[in-house]
Amino acid sequence: MAPKLAVWKFASCDGCQLTLLDCEDELLTLAGEVEIAHFLEASSAVTEGPYDVSLVEGSISTPADAERIKEVRRISRRLVTIGACATAGGIQALRNFADVEEYRSVVYARPEYVATLAESTPISAHVPVDFELRGCPIDRGQLLEVLSAYLAGRRPGIPNHPVCFECKMRGNVCVMVAHGTPCLGPVTHTGCGAICPAYGRGCYGCFGPSARPNTGSLKTWLGDIGLARPEMDRMFATFNVTAFTEVPDDPPA
Amino acid sequence: MAWILDGVAGLHAALVEAGYTVIGPTVRDRAIVLAELESADDLPYGWGVTLEPGGYRIRRRADSAAFAHSAGPQSWKPFLHRPRAKLWDARRTDDGFEVAETREEAPRYAFLGVRPCDLRAIGILDRVLTGDRYRDDAYAARRDGVFIIVVNCTEPGETCFCVSMGTGPGADSGYDLALTEFAGEGRFLVDVGTEAGADLLARIEHRPADPVTETRARAEVDAAAGRMGREMPAEGLRELMAGSLEAARWDDVAGRCLTCGNCTMVCPTCFCTTVEDVTDLTGEHAERWQRWDSCFDLDFSHLQGGSVRTSTKSRYRQWLTHKLGTWHDQFGSSGCVGCGRCIVWCPVGIDLTEEVAALRREGEKSDG
Numbered sequence: 345m346a347p348k349l350a351v352w353k354f355a356s357c358d359g360c361q362l363t364l365l366d367c368e369d370e371l372l373t374l375a376g377e378v379e380i381a382h383f384l385e386a387s388s389a390v391t392e393g394p395y396d397v398s399l400v401e402g403s404i405s406t407p408a409d410a411e412r413i414k415e416v417r418r419i420s421r422r423l424v425t426i427g428a429c430a431t432a433g434g435i436q437a438l439r440n441f442a443d444v445e446e447y448r449s450v451v452y453a454r455p456e457y458v459a460t461l462a463e464s465t466p467i468s469a470h471v472p473v474d475f476e477l478r479g480c481p482i483d484r485g486q487l488l489e490v491l492s493a494y495l496a497g498r499r500p501g502i503p504n505h506p507v508c509f510e511c512k513m514r515g516n517v518c519v520m521v522a523h524g525t526p527c528l529g530p531v532t533h534t535g536c537g538a539i540c541p542a543y544g545r546g547c548y549g550c551f552g553p554s555a556r557p558n559t560g561s562l563k564t565w566l567g568d569i570g571l572a573r574p575e576m577d578r579m580f581a582t583f584n585v586t587a588f589t590e591v592p593d594d595p596p597a
Numbered sequence: 598m599a600w601i602l603d604g605v606a607g608l609h610a611a612l613v614e615a616g617y618t619v620i621g622p623t624v625r626d627r628a629i630v631l632a633e634l635e636s637a638d639d640l641p642y643g644w645g646v647t648l649e650p651g652g653y654r655i656r657r658r659a660d661s662a663a664f665a666h667s668a669g670p671q672s673w674k675p676f677l678h679r680p681r682a683k684l685w686d687a688r689r690t691d692d693g694f695e696v697a698e699t700r701e702e703a704p705r706y707a708f709l710g711v712r713p714c715d716l717r718a719i720g721i722l723d724r725v726l727t728g729d730r731y732r733d734d735a736y737a738a739r740r741d742g743v744f745i746i747v748v749n750c751t752e753p754g755e756t757c758f759c760v761s762m763g764t765g766p767g768a769d770s771g772y773d774l775a776l777t778e779f780a781g782e783g784r785f786l787v788d789v790g791t792e793a794g795a796d797l798l799a800r801i802e803h804r805p806a807d808p809v810t811e812t813r814a815r816a817e818v819d820a821a822a823g824r825m826g827r828e829m830p831a832e833g834l835r836e837l838m839a840g841s842l843e844a845a846r847w848d849d850v851a852g853r854c855l856t857c858g859n860c861t862m863v864c865p866t867c868f869c870t871t872v873e874d875v876t877d878l879t880g881e882h883a884e885r886w887q888r889w890d891s892c893f894d895l896d897f898s899h900l901q902g903g904s905v906r907t908s909t910k911s912r913y914r915q916w917l918t919h920k921l922g923t924w925h926d927q928f929g930s931s932g933c934v935g936c937g938r939c940i941v942w943c944p945v946g947i948d949l950t951e952e953v954a955a956l957r958r959e960g961e962k963s964d965g
Contacts, residue, residue, distance in 0.1 A: 373878045488878065496876040505858060505894045508944075512862035513680035513889055517626040517670050520944045522653045530857035530944050544626065555895045558855050558909065565651070565945050595852045596909060 347396035347495065350382035352416050354402030354409050355436055355464060359481040360427035361385045361401050370488055377495055393419035397494055399487075403429040405436060405464045417471035424490060425467045428480040428583040432552050435480075437464040437586045466586070475500060478551040480583035483535045504555040506530050507547050511538035519546055524569055526579060531557035531591075552584035553591050560593035599806040599814075600787040600798065602776070605663065607801040608746070609637040609709065615797065617707035617744055620676055622669065627655055629669045631676070634709065641666060648754040648826070648937065651946025660781025664710050667754030668936040672715050672865030673708055677739045678722060680889050684735075684872065687883040694883075701735060707744040711772070713765035714757075714934040716747055718865030720771060724928050725868050735887075744793065747772040751780065751817045755826035756937030758950060762831060764934045766821040774798060777814040786814035827937060829950040834931065838922025841956045842914070850952055851910035853945050858891035860939035860947070861916060866932045867891070892916050917949060 351361055365386060367374060374380075381391035398420035404410050417423055425431045433440070439447060440463045448455045467473055477486055486502055493500040503509070507529035511518065519525040519541050527546030529538070533554045540547050553559070559580070566576045580588040602608065612619050622629045623639045629646060632639075640663040647654045648667065658665060683699045711719070723740065726733040750759070750766035759765030768775055773794035777786040786806055789795045806814075861867040871890040876883045890897055892915045898905040906912050924932035933949075940948045 370878060377878050489875065492876050492878050492880075495878060496880050498874075498876065501873050501875065503894070504896060505891075506855070508855075508857040508859050509862070509889075509891065509894070512671075512859060515630075515671065515675065515680075517628040517630060518653075518859070518942055518944065521651055521942050522626070522628045522670070524652075527944075530855040530859075556856065556907070556909070558853075561853050561855055561945050564853075595854075 346377065346379045348381040348391065348393070349378040349491075350393065350395040350398045350416075350420065351380075351385065352382075352398055352400045352402075353384070354400065354413065354430065354467070355405040356402030356427065356429040356434065358385060358401070360430075360479075361399075363426070363482050363484050363487055364399070367484055367488060374488075374491065378491075395420050397422045397424060397491070399424050399426050400430050400467050401426050403433045403436060403464045403466060404470055405461055406459055407461060408459065410461070410470060413467060413470050422474045422494060423467070423471065424475045424477060425473050426477045426487065427482045428478065428550065428552060429464075430467045431476040431478055432584045432587040433464045433466050435583050435585070438581060439464060440586060441581075441589075477502070478533050479535055480550040483537070486535050503534055505534050506554040506557070507532045507534050507536070507538050507541070507551070510534050510536075511541050514538050514542060516541045519544060520565075526566055526569065526571060528562070528579060531559050531562050548582060549580065549588065550583055552587040556596040557591055558595045559588070559591045560595055563593065598789075599811045600789075600803045601806045601810060602785040602787050602801070602803050604637070604783050605640070605709070605776070605785065606637040608774075608797075609634060611797055611800045612707040612709070612744065614800075616705055618704045619707045619709055620673070621709035622664070622666065624655065628653060629655060629666050631669065631671060631673065640664075640710075645752070646754060648756045648941050649946070650756065650940050650948045651943055653941050661783070662752075662778055662780035664748040664776075664778050665752040665780050667750070667752060667757055668712065668714070668938050668941070670938075670942065671863060672718060672936065672938065673711065674718070674722065674865050676706060676708075677719070677743075678726065678733070678736050678868060679739075682735050682887050684885045684887050687885075689881045701738070703735075703738040703741070705742060706739070707746065709746045710748045711745055712750050712936070713747060713768035714750075714759040714762070714936045715865055716745065716768050716771050717762075717764040718934045718936065719745075721866045721928070721930060721932065721934070722868060724930070725866070728928070744797070745772045745774075747775040749775060749777045749818045751778065751821050753821050753824050753826065754937060756940040756948075757825050757935065758827040758829050758937060759935040760822050760825050761827075761829045762931060762933055762935035767815075767818040777818060779814070779817075786811060827935075827940070827948070827950045829933075829935070829953055831931065834921045834953070835925050837953070837956060837960060838918040841960060842918070844956055844959050846952065846955045846959055847910040847914050849955070850913050850947060851908065853947055854893075854909050854913050855945060856893045856895075856909050856912055857944065858893040859942050859944060861891040861893060862889060863938040863942040864920075865934060865936060865938070866920075869897070871897075892919070917952065921953070
């Protein structure tokens with residue numbers, strides 16, 4: 345019997361789930377190798393669990409979701425988080441650094457209908473996670489690599505190094521060194537293929553911190569090219585704000 | 598016997614006619630990169646560079662020199678030692694699997710504008726990747742028959758120190774042809790290094806160099822030796838590295854180092870690779886890929902139970918002590934050619950000549 349795949353959505357924009365549909369060339373093959381048993385974005389037909397692999401998109405931001413994720417974990421043999429929301433809390437975790445009550449009263453006409461938690465947290469803050477795929481959105485190649493690895497019973501080959509590795513291997517000219525463009529590439533987890541620097545833009549840090557990043561040294565450089573502290577902080581305060589905030593400015597020991 | 602060449606358009610055309618893919622410097626993304634040259638017009642005529650630790654800017658020159666710039670973002674390494682290369686494919690069969698080795702049709706390259714420092718770097722890669730029983734066949738196939746046109750250096754950059762490393766500014770062997778550019782005059786002095794070089798030269802218009810012109814060209818190269826932006830005396834480097842393993846300076850550099858791996862990837866001699874095995878969704882097909890790796894990657898030293906070199910300090914130390922020290926034991930030379938790329942392309946401008954000087958000072962202090 346084919347392994348059963350489920351896709352779950354929490355607080356998110358659906359972009360990472362769409363990456364699965366975006367697999368185009370491989371999608372039919374995938375549908376042949378696994379039973380796509382629960383994927384509401386693609387089909388309302390649902391097969392009951394338990395599931396061999398659950399792909400979980402989105403962060404936990406409501407009391408109901410904090411309960412629902414436990415049930416997802418319970419019926420999933422492997423749980424893989426997909427994307428910055430599920431892995432780091434997402435851009436909605438900016439609320440963690442503000443007063444959620446104030447937001448609620450300003451944003452919603454009838455705030456009493458909105459049940460929300462004070463913080464947006466990653467899935468790993470609630471249940472054990474078997475693998476975390478980074479990115480906003482995730483990379484199609486990395487998603488297929490994780491699924492192929494599980495189907496073959498091997499470890500996924502997802503490197504932990506910074507974007508600079510991919511940038512250099514792609515033959516990009518460094519936007520920091522040659523253009524003086526602020527770039528988070530040296531502290532950001534690889535996986536996107538260094539898309540932004542390939543088009544002359546600095547890295548936005550969509551994939552979150554790389555293994556043991558030295559953000560303090562990068563901030564010194566950003567300061568040297570004229571960025572004030574608030575601008576610098578804003579660079580880190582996007583899709584992976586909580587993950588980057590947890591990185592100390594002191595160099596890793 | 599030296600010759601004079603009026604421009605390199607004829608040389609480029611002759612190389613193309615001889616079936617070579619010509620690689621040389623050209624302007625792209627505000628840098629002088631190495632790429633295929635469709636014609637000699639693609640050369641960076643009139644462009645120079647300004648270098649500093651962590652900084653690279655191209656600038657307009659007053660003349661129209663084609664090779665008046667120092668080391669760019671990458672060396673010739675990516676053309677010979679590919680960033681990614683498939684080693685083999687495997688297909689599942691009824692009773693096991695079948696492996697098909699990947700045999701790439703290697704392009705026939707002509708490298709136009711190789712600096713003497715980079716020429717030495719290619720020699721070092723030859724030694725590492727083909728010099729003993731662990732041969733990299735893909736490298737050997739790409740390297741075999743490369744036609745090398747050196748351009749002796751008359752324009753050292755702010756981060757250059759080939760003189761310290763004994764690799765430049767002039768080349769005395771290892772090339773097919775060696776040019777010396779008279780900046781802004783459109784003329785080149787040509788030295789012939791091989792029979793292949795002589796054959797090619799015979800196909801294009803050239804004339805014997807008069808002694809005055811030849812002397813002037815040699816003098817320009819000699820003068821470049823006095824304009825190195827950096828120095829790193831080679832004497833005792835190997836011993837310094839061996840004796841500095843516990844130096845406090847490693848902690849200092851670790852505070853700045855991003856472990857981003859840029860220095861190793863722009864280094865013309867860093868050769869490390871890893872292999873990655875991938876299977877497809879069906880499990881019927883597997884591939885093994887080789888890709889560049891770096892001692893700055895945490896996973897580079899991953900053994901049973903985890904990485905051996907977790908600290909930034911240990912990773913930077915591994916790189917520098919190998920490059921300048923244990924490389925001698927392993928390959929019989931230094932691993933550094935003084936091109937200065939690791940200084941320029943380090944995003945935070947870590948300068949190995951400065952680190953070495955600091956290690957020397959620290960060593961002298963503790964000895965004294």
